[in-house]
Amino acid sequence: MIRGKSGRIILGKPITLAVVCMMGIFMFSVVLPARLAAQAGPSPDPAPIFLLKTILDEGNVAHVERLIRDNLEVTKSRLEDFIVARDGRFDELGRFGATSGHEVHKAVLDEFMEENLQYARLYELYRDITGDEELYIRFEARRLRYEGAFFTHSGEDECGDHLDWDHANEFYEKALSRLDQAFALATQIDDLRLMTSTKINMGSTLIRMIEPERAIVEYEEALGYASQLPGNLYPAMVGLNMGNTYVWMGQPEKSLSYAQDALVSARKLGRGTWESNVQMVIGNAQLQQKQFASAWETLRTALDLAIQSGEDRVRGKALINLGMVAAQLKRPEAMTYLEDAREWYTEHGDVYTLIESEVIMQDTLMMMSRVAGAAGQAEEAENYRRRYYQSISEDPERYNEVRNSPCYALYKARPVVQKQSQTVQ
Numbered sequence: 001m002i003r004g005k006s007g008r009i010i011l012g013k014p015i016t017l018a019v020v021c022m023m024g025i026f027m028f029s030v031v032l033p034a035r036l037a038a039q040a041g042p043s044p045d046p047a048p049i050f051l052l053k054t055i056l057d058e059g060n061v062a063h064v065e066r067l068i069r070d071n072l073e074v075t076k077s078r079l080e081d082f083i084v085a086r087d088g089r090f091d092e093l094g095r096f097g098a099t100s101g102h103e104v105h106k107a108v109l110d111e112f113m114e115e116n117l118q119y120a121r122l123y124e125l126y127r128d129i130t131g132d133e134e135l136y137i138r139f140e141a142r143r144l145r146y147e148g149a150f151f152t153h154s155g156e157d158e159c160g161d162h163l164d165w166d167h168a169n170e171f172y173e174k175a176l177s178r179l180d181q182a183f184a185l186a187t188q189i190d191d192l193r194l195m196t197s198t199k200i201n202m203g204s205t206l207i208r209m210i211e212p213e214r215a216i217v218e219y220e221e222a223l224g225y226a227s228q229l230p231g232n233l234y235p236a237m238v239g240l241n242m243g244n245t246y247v248w249m250g251q252p253e254k255s256l257s258y259a260q261d262a263l264v265s266a267r268k269l270g271r272g273t274w275e276s277n278v279q280m281v282i283g284n285a286q287l288q289q290k291q292f293a294s295a296w297e298t299l300r301t302a303l304d305l306a307i308q309s310g311e312d313r314v315r316g317k318a319l320i321n322l323g324m325v326a327a328q329l330k331r332p333e334a335m336t337y338l339e340d341a342r343e344w345y346t347e348h349g350d351v352y353t354l355i356e357s358e359v360i361m362q363d364t365l366m367m368m369s370r371v372a373g374a375a376g377q378a379e380e381a382e383n384y385r386r387r388y389y390q391s392i393s394e395d396p397e398r399y400n401e402v403r404n405s406p407c408y409a410l411y412k413a414r415p416v417v418q419k420q421s422q423t424v425q
Helices: 015-026 033-038 049-057 061-070 073-098 102-130 133-162 165-188 193-210 212-226 233-248 252-269 271-288 293-309 312-328 333-345 354-374 378-391 396-404 406-412
Strands: none
Touching: 049 061, 049 073, 049 102, 061 073, 061 102, 073 102, 073 133, 102 133, 133 165, 133 193, 133 354, 133 406, 165 193, 165 406, 193 212, 193 233, 212 233, 233 252, 233 271, 252 271, 271 293, 271 312, 293 312, 312 333, 312 354, 333 354, 354 378, 354 396, 354 406, 378 396, 396 406
């Protein structure tokens, strides 16, 4: 979905009987509501909430109210199940974003957000009928949290595809507003999971606003809530974000302390995409410490996991950093990794924002020139150097505009220590 590039959606799930039934409902629900409205008496078969929403969308509030009143217990159970399903769907969309182009991802997110608005009317009607405020708050808080994450995503697109820092920040402010509202509602019902995830989203938004210190505050609060929850999911999420933020701030020691804990949690969860991201963070921290041999091994693991799990964003970044580490270690694979990175960004550029792909395609030429020069290949080194300067000369104003933009700092991860090693986050 994001401004320029996205790819597939939730694949690989078998079609269950429940899904088939839903497909059937979708096909006939647009023609049945009028006939259903004419029926009298309790419904012998409680209407699925998709059908309730469809009738409500058509404006027949009285009929939906009757169906709810006739089947309060079943309706409540289905509304509760739907909340769980929405969380699962949002998680799937997050994984989808790691392997898809921006435009497709955005289209799917747009549809998801619109569906949430439609279902919100149903939860509101149920609350008005039953007085069940908590069920409504559970849904509404999540809806606001989803919107907050969506606006953060939109802001990153404005930066990454259009270099529009001001417009991006408008999205970020909207994101923080929604997330503040979501957190307040989650606090009312003491929903620790939602409180944790909302604080994580706040930290992610603040990072994109180039406010890492404020992001750390939000992540630390999230960590406090996560420690009260069972399982490894939330500790892994918070640890990954804090590790990445401290790398971004140029504090590799602190990064490693959180990232290594996150790695343990990610392994227990069996999520290859998360583990590849954590390994990337650890490798970058080791690069900042100039522990090149350790970084080589870590980034190799990150690449292998990215390939196995389909984490396309990490895959390209790992290839670049492996090329740089190999050059530092004078390993013969340096040029191969840089060539593979260029090929990957050429074929999968829609996974990344425009300026990230653009800068990588330019900077790798200079890296390759240095590698060739170090290997005594003077002619080849000069060829890469010439291509690099040619790419800049085609639009020199664009070159300076990109690198002087606050949007660029997000990708180079050097807002604090300007001369630090050029790790790709």
